[in-house]
Amino acid sequence: MIKEAINFLAAPVYSFSIFCGLFFLAMKRMDIVGTKKFGIGLLVFTLVTFAWMVADPIFFSIISLPDNIPIIILNALVIWSTWFALYKGHQNDLRIEAGESPLEGSPENREKVWAWPNLVYTELFAGIVCTVFLVVWAIFFKAPLEEPANPTWAPNPAKAPWYFLGLQEMLVYFDPWMAGVVLPGIIIVGLIAIPFIDVNPKGNGYFTFRERKFAISAFVFGWLALWVYLIQVGTFLRGPNWTFYGPFEVWDFHKVVAENNINLSEIVWIKFMNTSLPKNIFVREFFGVVAVFIYLFALVPLITKKWGKTYLEKMGAIRYYLMIFLVLSMMSLPIKMYLRWFFNLKYLVAMPEFELNL
């Protein structure tokens, strides 16, 4: 009964919405998230949930695949590191509020210590722990080896290595030229551009949340919701033909999902105007092109007027518009996801004549 409910709620439309809701709650209530009690609660909750889920034979059969073990480690580290960074940030925020320096800047921490033994021994210790961990892992889990390569027989589903499964999951919502080339390119350029966009001089060299609310919320949202979350969906919830399966659902090859996705041009011309699609592709795709144009350009002055004026002055035009472009690019993914879930929208702009589908 509970498992059926979880299978149902794990569907991207629900799980993504729940995840985003919890994320924004967490960002609003740092006074709760940034406490030890919350951390302990989170630890107990994740451990109990994980133990309960692993006890299920179907879920166990997926999660115990040798190449999926790293994702368990990733999840453990992501949950812990996110909470821990926010906790340290909140503690520092309280110190700053009380007029003290952040913990990293306390007189005791500003003192200089010898690299030998303080740093060298820490590194040695970390190296030994890491080695032991890897050796134990290597003894208990054999590296996978399947049948010899056979170019004529494709497994179903054929999945990329786990760290690219977020990108492969994006293929559901975007064509390969966007999900595989343009968006990853924007991610890389955007990451490299961060230090040049972020002109906030505060929060340099210590954990904080309050002093960098926007930067941290935007980065952590992209990292958790649009990267780590999509990896989970791509790994654990996508079966044959990339069909959605709940965590406790058997991968049944015959599961049929009705896919009635339609393009914006079909919605506008056929549904609203009751005519056939125009022959000229530019007329046909006119509304989609306008929608994309509005999103990328016409929306910017409105955003600027409502929220951006002080930022624009502080950052200068180049930094500001680059930031807006990066945020809009990032948000294009959740927007496309919701358009698909609510309206079955396949493409805003569909020009297969040029392989240009958006």
Added chain:
Amino acid sequence: MSEGFAKKVANTQVWKSIFRHGPPDNARNRAAVVAGNVFLHLHPIKLKKSGVELGYTWCMGGLTFFIFLSLTVTGVLLMFYYRPTAEYAFTDIIGLREHVPLGIMRELHRWGAHLMVITVWIHMFRVFMTGSYKPPREFNWGVGVVLLILTMLLSFTGYLLPWDQLAIWAITVGSNMAKATPFAGNGGPGAMLAKIGDFVMVSDKNDVRFQLLGGRFVGEAALLRFYILHCVFIPLVVAVLIAVHFWRVRKDGGISAPL
């Protein structure tokens, strides 16, 4: 007795020729041990206490480097057993499994590779959350982003080498993306515009995917390319960039701390 023995060893000409200073139990020798050792001199002699706190650094960058080194060692050992040809690649892996008693080199290499991707991600997360990319460390953040991408590419190129079903189909899925590169991929937007009469300039015989795989599908040419990228080319680039990365950590003022 053991202490006397240790002292005797430390007094031999051999020992003194290797370590040119006494035990690091006083200020002078602690400086000498770090400054006089080619490996340890990556470190500053003294640093702020916050920079050695595990609660601040999480040690993720250091572990990433440590795993990179252990992957180099295990990788070189694996190269002794492996021939990157369609005929031998898979059977060499089988041979490694069947004929090397208690062998865990391939496991250490594979799990280490996965772990390195994770630690480098968490390292980036920590650096972001402490604002350590802010001036004067903007450039080093960029170097770090490139290293992160290269780490994933190292892992990706290595994924093909066992030459089993898991390998070629994962690489097929991944490299199919290159086909969709705008203008440069055969199936990408704009590629069909590059035509002279009937002559197609961007075809599946010359687009970026072909360059990556050395063919139109994941075959023996791709195996050789990925092998050389994985074992020689990317590790060399990564090693150079790691040197730049570490150098700049030192030159930009060491591990970040409040100004």
